[in-house]
């Protein structure tokens with residue numbers, strides 16, 4: 412990692428999850444140079460999310476590509492975030508935690524749900540946006556295999572999206588929803604890291 416951090420030809424580093432249990436995730440994320448952390452997993456990037464978007468912690472501020480993708484979807488469909496009740500059915504550091512912070516700095520009211528949450532049905536019914544009723548962002552991935560056809564199929568967490576459309580104004584599909592935009596945002600984050608690198612080089616040259 413240190414070698415990649417120092418390599419001027421490398422602008423972005425992504426640690427593909429999940430990591431083996433024997434490795435300390437936090438330690439590995441924090442080894443990535445903040446300016447090359449294109450999936451926003453470094454502690455500094457998570458900390459930067461807690462402050463308003465215009466006060467930047469380090470020069471480059473990156474949110475994980477799935478979180479950025481979900482924000483992009485909400486913005487594209489002109490969903491107004493201030494005052495919205497969001498039910499976050501995910502507590503991971505790659506989606507639930509950073510996205511909750513990003514949404515709360517944009518004025519949404521977040522309920523974080525875990526496996527231990529009781530009465531999830533009532534909580535989901537009382538909200539405007541459900542991550543993972545009105546707007547449902549499905550970031551679930553389950554791969555099942557059709558043994559007869561030997562084909563893999565990808566499903567989201569929403570069991571019957573067709574029925575949900577009767578009550579919701581927006582439902583993202585799986586496949587074809589959060590997944591592809593995650594990849595696009597990873598490239599966007601990498602391009603942003605490259606632009607930030609160029610800006611730093613130019614200001615160094617001026618001095």
Ligand SMILES: Nc1nc(=O)c2c([nH]1)NC[C@@H]1CN(c3ccc(C(=O)N[C@@H](CCC(=O)O)C(=O)O)cc3)C=[N+]21
Nearest residue numbers: 426427428429450476477565585586587588590591593
């Ligand atoms: N540091 C890190 N960041 C991640 O963002 C990260 C990761 N590690 N580890 C693995 C998971 C998984 N992930 C997916 C991204 C795109 C699709 C995707 O595009 N899926 C297609 C379906 C593809 C198919 O049908 O085979 C879709 O939803 O349309 C899926 C899964 C990112 N992850």
